[in-house]
Amino acid sequence: MSFSKALTDAAARVQGRLDAALADREDLPVVHAMRYAVQGGKRLRGFLVLESARLHGIAPEAAVSAAASIEALHAYSLVHDDMPCMDDDDLRRGLPTVHRKWDECTAVLAGDALQTLAFELLADPALGPAAVRIELVASLAKASGAEGMVLGQALDIAAETAAVPLTLDQITHLQAGKTGALIRWSAEAGAILGQADRVPLRRYATALGLAFQIADDILDVEGDAEKAGKRLQKDAEAGKATFVSLLGLDGAKARARALVEDAEAALAPYGPEAGTLIEAARFVISRES
């Protein structure tokens, strides 16, 4: 199966699981906002879960709740990140952000409930033995809390008011949390589900996550706001250090390409079955949104 077909399939499966989880709820703005916030997006994280599961012989039906979980968690982080006190964004994926379409209160609550939903989905018995599911919970908590994603967000906010721009090491540490931690969890989830060695997928995902963020920084400079569906050139306006400001545009591109090569090399133990994950890494540095 080609990467683009696998990505489309993963997106449809993840959406179906999220729709089912959010069906039959009370008719309230917070529930509408939750459904709205989990629409669309590339579903790269959900795809990584389903593909890494496939590498370990796990059928999509037995992994989809983990894929939906990471997309619910990612959606919560975007809803809160877009709020006025955080990034203050009006648009997300070309549509009004939750606090613009509803209000801040609904954005806080919908984000909170989406985080809860992420953990609820990991308790789904379809994911396998309780030991596997509790390991998914423990690792997602590490990846998303104040030692993972939230740590990265907090470092990002601290950087905005810092007297001197961040160094390359500091930005790498920040991004390993802010975007890297969820990407790593997604790719490792298949090994957790398959109760297999996580090291190859961790190496793949660490390289992929960093390449993803470098590509984001390049997109922020070179991208088309319409295709991206969000405001661009924010970092330059804010005078923030990025991989582009530190490495230059050509240097950043070269670094991203080297990381994609490392991601590919990490998957060697899986042979040709890992083709779609390799394509995913190439896609990440060539995307327009």
Next chain:
Amino acid sequence: MSFSKALTDAAARVQGRLDAALADREDLPVVHAMRYAVQGGKRLRGFLVLESARLHGIAPEAAVSAAASIEALHAYSLVHDDMPCMDDDDLRRGLPTVHRKWDECTAVLAGDALQTLAFELLADPALGPAAVRIELVASLAKASGAEGMVLGQALDIAAETAAVPLTLDQITHLQAGKTGALIRWSAEAGAILGQADRVPLRRYATALGLAFQIADDILDVEGDAEKAGKRLQKDAEAGKATFVSLLGLDGAKARARALVEDAEAALAPYGPEAGTLIEAARFVISRES
């Protein structure tokens, strides 16, 4: 052991577990705010976990991570609830709220990370077999998400702009989510840990949770703001329906007493061992904060 001694002991154990969980983190405002937000409070929910565990022969060391989990979750809900877009409170337990001491951004992130911490704590192997821990995760997610606590918060917000005040049935439904769901989870946690019948503790906690909220409404009218450590008479100012506005002050007190009797009756199967939980129910309707 007396109730007040058991409550003090529970508070110390819970604080120790939360302190350990938040040790060795990076030196950032979000981490300071998390530590600040989990200080103090009566720890009633943590006490319910430890006492219901004791009724099932579970030692405090084997239950404390669940007690700390519910207190971390409760703390997250307070940090977000106090924000300007929600209840807009400056004081909590007599101290500045997180968004007043730091800023809104830190309050959003600290609340988010405290919710994550709650689920991380439930993965602690000290709580027993993986099947028990994943059941704690599943039930906490149900209790705290858009079908539990967040549902109650959303109904509460909807009530503020509703054309007509809520009925008694509607307020009871709202409170079963807003405050009841976490109290029920806390009391049932011991039965989950002990892999025992949850029905007696569920009946106890359902009555206790409602009595707790009626007492809160009475406190809002009759209480001393200094002892309570927070602003009072908010509901009357906002013209909101409460148990007091619907039942009258005497009617609300009579209802709370009847609920405490029902809570006591529910614990009959446990005999005298349940004495501290019975005292807890009596305390809930006589407290001053």
